[in-house]
Amino acid sequence: MKEREPLFSRKNLRLLSEPINKNNPITVQVLGICSALAVTVQLKPSIVMALSVMFVMGFSNLIISLMRKTIPSRIRIIVQLVVIASLVIIVDQVLKAFLFDVSRQLSVFVGLIITNCIIMGRLEAFALANKPWPSLLDGLGNAAGYGAILVLVGFFRELLGSGTVFGYPIFAELGLFKIGYENNGLFILPPMALIIVGVIIWVQRSRNRELIEEN
Amino acid sequence: MNKLRRTVDKIKPHFQKGGKFAKLESTFGAFETMLFVPNHTTKSGAHIRDAMDMKRTMVVVIFALVPSLLFGIYNTGYQHFLAIGESAEFWSVVWYGLLKVVPIVIVSYVVGLAIEFIFAQIRGHEVNEGFLVSGFLIPLIMPADVPLWMVAVATAFAVIIGKEVFGGTGMNILNPALTARAFLFFAYPAWMSGDKVWVGGMVDGQTLDAFSGATPLAQAAAGNTSFSLGNGAGIDTIDMIIGTIPGSIGETSKIAILIGAAILLITRVGSLRIMLSMLAGGVTMGLLLNTFAANPFMEIPWWEHLLIGSFLFGMVFMATDPVTASQTAKGKIIYGFLIGFLAILIRVLNPAYPEGTMLAILLMNVFAPLIDHYVVQGNIKKRMKRLKTT
Numbered sequence: 001m002k003e004r005e006p007l008f009s010r011k012n013l014r015l016l017s018e019p020i021n022k023n024n025p026i027t028v029q030v031l032g033i034c035s036a037l038a039v040t041v042q043l044k045p046s047i048v049m050a051l052s053v054m055f056v057m058g059f060s061n062l063i064i065s066l067m068r069k070t071i072p073s074r075i076r077i078i079v080q081l082v083v084i085a086s087l088v089i090i091v092d093q094v095l096k097a098f099l100f101d102v103s104r105q106l107s108v109f110v111g112l113i114i115t116n117c118i119i120m121g122r123l124e125a126f127a128l129a130n131k132p133w134p135s136l137l138d139g140l141g142n143a144a145g146y147g148a149i150l151v152l153v154g155f156f157r158e159l160l161g162s163g164t165v166f167g168y169p170i171f172a173e174l175g176l177f178k179i180g181y182e183n184n185g186l187f188i189l190p191p192m193a194l195i196i197v198g199v200i201i202w203v204q205r206s207r208n209r210e211l212i213e214e215n
Numbered sequence: 216m217n218k219l220r221r222t223v224d225k226i227k228p229h230f231q232k233g234g235k236f237a238k239l240e241s242t243f244g245a246f247e248t249m250l251f252v253p254n255h256t257t258k259s260g261a262h263i264r265d266a267m268d269m270k271r272t273m274v275v276v277i278f279a280l281v282p283s284l285l286f287g288i289y290n291t292g293y294q295h296f297l298a299i300g301e302s303a304e305f306w307s308v309v310w311y312g313l314l315k316v317v318p319i320v321i322v323s324y325v326v327g328l329a330i331e332f333i334f335a336q337i338r339g340h341e342v343n344e345g346f347l348v349s350g351f352l353i354p355l356i357m358p359a360d361v362p363l364w365m366v367a368v369a370t371a372f373a374v375i376i377g378k379e380v381f382g383g384t385g386m387n388i389l390n391p392a393l394t395a396r397a398f399l400f401f402a403y404p405a406w407m408s409g410d411k412v413w414v415g416g417m418v419d420g421q422t423l424d425a426f427s428g429a430t431p432l433a434q435a436a437a438g439n440t441s442f443s444l445g446n447g448a449g450i451d452t453i454d455m456i457i458g459t460i461p462g463s464i465g466e467t468s469k470i471a472i473l474i475g476a477a478i479l480l481i482t483r484v485g486s487l488r489i490m491l492s493m494l495a496g497g498v499t500m501g502l503l504l505n506t507f508a509a510n511p512f513m514e515i516p517w518w519e520h521l522l523i524g525s526f527l528f529g530m531v532f533m534a535t536d537p538v539t540a541s542q543t544a545k546g547k548i549i550y551g552f553l554i555g556f557l558a559i560l561i562r563v564l565n566p567a568y569p570e571g572t573m574l575a576i577l578l579m580n581v582f583a584p585l586i587d588h589y590v591v592q593g594n595i596k597k598r599m600k601r602l603k604t605t
Contacts, residue, residue, distance in 0.1 A: 186402035195376060
């Protein structure tokens with residue numbers, strides 16, 4: 001009889017931790033950039049977005065993995081879409097009910113989680129071929145990697161663009177405006193998010209040399 | 216001279232491999248080549264090295280920029296005393312200008328060169344000379360009243376994000392000086408556009424109440440095409456050519472710019488093709504707008520576009536940057552023409568961006584490699600055809 005693998009074996013833990021750094025969906029696979037640029041003007045929507053994606057991704061990976069043997073491969077994409085779309089609608093409704101302000105700020109980008117290529121990519125690449133538990137971990141791990149970048153970008157953009165953290169006017173409290181400091185309007189604009197993501201990639205690669213491709 | 220050479224040779228071993236300061240090798244090299252022409256000899260094949268290396272090319276550009284800087288210093292003082300309603304002697308005008316302009320130059324050089332040296336040490340490269348010109352250009356395209364810390368931030372951004380991430384001098388896609396200006400323009404719009412920043416001391420409220428610091432370009436954008444200085448005196452064509460009008464520090468005097476252009480062209484450092492085609496592009500767009508003439512700004516004669524704003528300055532010193540411009544002869548013409556064409560188009564038809572020259576040059580910087588690619592491909596295709604027929 002085969003021995004059961006423990007729930008948090010080293011292999012399973014790696015599914016969770018690898019996408020956060022070494023195989024990050026944004027900085028290494030360069031997926032999901034669009035929403036990372038759009039929702040990160042402030043920290044709060046970034047965090048809400050990260051949690052929403054985590055919810056959708058974890059459950060869609062789990063559900064698809066549970067159904068993986070019954071889905072005919074010809075129509076698997078449409079099945080995946082239905083699952084993702086249902087989960088996104090749940091998220092959207094919950095946000096509208098309990099976090100209306102943030103929901104308005106995120107506007108269409110909640111709905112656009114459906115088209116986030118990370119989710120579809122993980123379903124195709126992982127959930128269709130693996131057991132439910134590892135699939136759930138993989139989904140959560142990738143969503144966490146995505147979310148970590150979102151929060152990082154959101155933090156810098158809010159701090160330098162508006163001088164606040166979570167809406168708390170930290171620079172004004174420190175008295176920076178009195179000595180002539182001014183908020184940097186470029187951080188409000190999406191191009192700066194792209195540059196911040198680029199800088200994060202730069203830092204990550206210089207710390208982790210194996211990520212650098214040879215041309 | 217020999218004594219200097221001997222001193223340099225004496226301390227040189229300390230900076231080479233195994234020496235005490237081996238880490239600072241590139242820093243030493245940078246200063247050594249500033250004093251002496253580098254003594255490289257080629258090892259294989261027949262090559263002739265021109266004594267005109269990069270450092271000396273850059274110095275020519277700096278010479279070409281000096282007239283603009285000198286006039287900029289004078290004009291900064293001139294506009295200031297006009298604005299506070301006092302008449303002043305020549306030297307107190309120059310003194311005020313020096314106090315405004317020199318700090319900007321120092322900040323731009325100190326920040327930019329510090330970053331260049333740090334990157335060169337980390338990477339073990341030679342220190343490149345590219346920043347000598349960029350550091351000189353940055354102050355010339357700033358308003359007189361810009362806060363110094365903003366200059367520092369913009370310079371750092373331009374050098375790191377605009378240049379070093381691509382691999383340093385010679386590898387950058389965008390013109391570093393314009394990157395610095397574009398950064399400021401989008402990050403701190405209140406300090407890079409509007410009516411106040413162009414005249415020294417106006418932001419602090421030292422000036423007369425009725426004085427308006429609007430540049431001719433801003434006046435034209437507002438539909439007022441009979442330009443006037445802040446105190447109500449009219450600006451005629453001669454003033455615009457001499458440059459006693461408000462504007463960025465180095466861009467106002469067309470005479471100074473043309474002296475610079477002559478130096479660049481005689482020494483063949485600047486490309487005549489780019490300058491002429493950009494001029495043609497601007498004139499074409501100006502004439503095109505004249506024929507439609509739907510608002511006062513579109514009606515101003517085409518040659519006036521060359522005198523207001525920074526069209527000429529961008530044409531002579533920015534568009535001709537050998538790194539970011541197109542390299543092929545045909546490519547240079549397309550590149551220059553489109554810059555001129557777009558610069559006037561953005562300037563007149565987009566009210567959000569009062570000066571189109573900066574944006575047009577940056578945009579075409581991005582397209583320059585593409586233009587080159589198609590010119591080269593076109594040439595290959597043409598020659599392939601010839602090959603087939605024979």
